[in-house]
Amino acid sequence: MSKLKRFTDSLPLLMALSSCLRHVCQNVGHPLRIKQVFSGLASDKVCGLTTKKNGHDKSWKTQHRKISSHLDPDLSWEESLSDMVTPLWRIGYEEQLKRKFVEQKNVLQKLASQLKELSKNQVEITQTPEELCCTLHPIVPSPIINGYRNKSTFSVNKGLDGDPKTVGYYLGRGRKRNIVCVRGHHLLNIPEKHKQVAQCYEEMIHQSPLNSCLMFYDGGHWREIIVRTNRESHTMAIITFHPQKLSQEELYVQKEAVKEYFTRGPGAECNLTSLYFQESSMTRCTHEQSPYQLLFGEPHIYEEILGLKFRISPDAFFQINTAGAEVLYRTVQELIQVEGNMVLFDICCGTGAIGLSVAHQVSRVFGIELVEQAINDAKWNASFNGISNCQFYSGKAEVILPQLLSSLEEERSLTAIVNPSRAGLRKKLSCSTGSSELQADQDTGLCFLQA
Numbered sequence: 096m097s098k099l100k101r102f103t104d105s106l107p108l109l110m111a112l113s114s115c116l117r118h119v120c121q122n123v124g125h126p127l128r129i130k131q132v133f134s135g136l137a138s139d140k141v142c143g144l145t146t147k148k149n150g151h152d153k154s155w156k157t158q159h160r161k162i163s164s165h166l167d168p169d170l171s172w173e174e175s176l177s178d179m180v181t182p183l184w185r186i187g188y189e190e191q192l193k194r195k196f197v198e199q200k201n202v203l204q205k206l207a208s209q210l211k212e213l214s215k216n217q218v219e220i221t222q223t224p225e226e227l228c229c230t231l232h233p234i235v236p237s238p239i240i241n242g243y244r245n246k247s248t249f250s251v252n253k254g255l256d257g258d259p260k261t262v263g264y265y266l267g268r269g270r271k272r273n274i275v276c277v278r279g280h281h282l283l284n285i286p287e288k289h290k291q292v293a294q295c296y297e298e299m300i301h302q303s304p305l306n307s308c309l310m311f312y313d314g315g316h317w318r319e320i321i322v323r324t325n326r327e328s329h330t331m332a333i334i335t336f337h338p339q340k341l342s343q344e345e346l347y348v349q350k351e352a353v354k355e356y357f358t359r360g361p362g363a364e365c366n367l368t369s370l371y372f373q374e375s376s377m378t379r380c381t382h383e384q385s386p387y388q389l390l391f392g393e394p395h396i397y398e399e400i401l402g403l404k405f406r407i408s409p410d411a412f413f414q415i416n417t418a419g420a421e422v423l424y425r426t427v428q429e430l431i432q433v434e435g436n437m438v439l440f441d442i443c444c445g446t447g448a449i450g451l452s453v454a455h456q457v458s459r460v461f462g463i464e465l466v467e468q469a470i471n472d473a474k475w476n477a478s479f480n481g482i483s484n485c486q487f488y489s490g491k492a493e494v495i496l497p498q499l500l501s502s503l504e505e506e507r508s509l510t511a512i513v514n515p516s517r518a519g520l521r522k523k524l525s526c527s528t529g530s531s532e533l534q535a536d537q538d539t540g541l542c543f544l545q546a
């Protein structure tokens with residue numbers, strides 16, 4: 096068994112352990128180099144739905160008490176929400192970076208010792224004096240600290256006062272069916288524009304005779320609103336609406352009312368560049384499952400990163416901290432060790448941002464992405480920016496990557512960059528081409544595999 100094969104056998108563990116890596120580090124082990132790069136952000140939601148048990152609504156007071164019971168009683172709801180969404184908000188940024196560094200060091204120490212144990216010392220792990228399996232670079236700071244998010248998702252549910260049309264973030268424990276919706280006006284990472292759109296949406300649904308959708312089987316309609324902005328303050332909003340049993344005519348009336356509110360009514364102050372409406376009876380629907388319907392405005396939002404222009408569709412992923420993404424991609428450019436004929440796989444490529452930003456350094460880029468709208472964006476982005484050595488494929492990486500690899504010449508130098516969704520690549524991603532093999536599993540960071 097080759098050294099490479101033995102090393103890749105350990106990758107699922109490596110990926111699982113490294114799921115909380117949010118830093119820049121480097122493994123100089125040969126022949127497979129693994130590098131992790133990420134500057135992650137706290138989750139927006141701690142959620143789950145439903146307030147009904149045995150078919151009866153529990154009184155809001157009882158439920159309210161239950162939600163409070165597992166939160167710190169000395170904290171306000173707003174503070175509890177900040178702790179959930181931005182856990183390090185109480186300390187200065189310098190201190191935050193130090194803490195993250197220490198956290199990553201602990202993860203890498205654990206990773207090195209577990210890799211050793213798992214491989215029964217068969218895997219060659221180059222260790223640093225601090226018993227890390229790779230060099231840990233300092234955390235790369237984000238150029239923007241507050242209001243950096245370019246995308247926010249606001250949910251609708253019962254607020255602190257029991258108002259079922261509160262727009263904000265869920266607080267509480269979804270598993271125990273105890274949640275409350277808390278407005279996010281005070282959150283440090285959310286830009287003012289997003290807060291303004293959320294507030295207008297709340298006012299709009301208050302005016303509506305239709306109920307909010309608290310539970311999927313409860314008959315309500317108004318669900319979350321997603322707000323996306325670019326650095327020029329262009330703003331796209333996407334309203335998710337449960338159609339329940341409304342007819343096409345009734346749906347049309349609702350869509351017209353929403354459009355009127357945001358173009359000529361009080362919502363016009365948000366100055367939206369585009370407004371989408373998605374009928375959705377599931378937690379999340381792709382465009383293919385239920386199309387994003389453009390009610391007015393530009394179909395896409397555009398962003399510039401490292402001199403390249405990116406088109407972003409409503410369904411497509413884009414790094415939520417644009418200035419941070421620029422730093423991240425520049426770091427990727429620095430960390431990629433280009434070897435002449437290098438072929439780069441950008442696995443889970445979204446709108447193709449990573450692959451396109453390093454395309455000039457490598458011979459070819461293959462991007463693979465599940466979401467079709469994102470792949471269409473990636474193709475447009477390559478063409479608009481005059482980049483001709485990138486090809487993008489829509490589908491599951493688990494399926495497409497082996498096909499692509501088998502069509503390549505063996506002597507090529509292959510590098511894969513993986514930045515999967517938070518849930519990670521749950522199924523084993525495994526592919527082989529003669530002498531080289533790549534394998535990856537659960538991870539939320541960004542990982543290079545070079546073979």
Ligand SMILES: C[S@@+](CC[C@H](N)C(=O)[O-])C[C@H]1O[C@@H](n2cnc3c(N)ncnc32)[C@H](O)[C@@H]1O
Nearest residue numbers: 412443444445448464465466491492514515516
């Ligand atoms: C965190 S985003 C990263 C996007 C891009 N690499 C970037 O950094 O801008 C993860 C992407 O993986 C995609 N994805 C999730 N599971 C996938 C799979 N099994 N195969 C291909 N793409 C997947 C998601 O749709 C999402 O666009």
